Amino acid sequence: MAQGVELQFYFPEGARHQHVLLHEWLLARARDCGIKGASVFRAIAGYGRHGRVHYGHFFETAGQLPLEVRIVTTDELAQQLLALLAREQLHLFYVRRPVEYGWTGAPPATG
Secondary structure, three states: OEEEEEEEEEEEOOOEEOOEEHHHHHHHHHHHOOOOOEEEEEOOEEEOOOOOEEEOOOHHHOOOOEEEEEEEEOHHHHHHHHHHHHHOOOOOEEEEEEEEEOOOOOOOOOO
């Protein structure tokens, strides 16, 4: 088992950076930093700082549902990614917390 951090980023699914969907851009930058994995989750409903509630079943809110990008990594790689986001001047809400992580059981057989 290892000690590290979990990063969670939240933003609307239609958000873009440098003409690329933000979740795709963020996954690519995390990989570039050496982070071994990340996942993207789409909410079925949610609201943010402006208080407007968005639901997945309303056409008017298409592209506005919250996405979460979740990363578990070392503290050093998390700092590297956050520094990159600061240089890019991205204004993203995030959560950072210490975690313990590892694998259960024996590794899967290869071949």
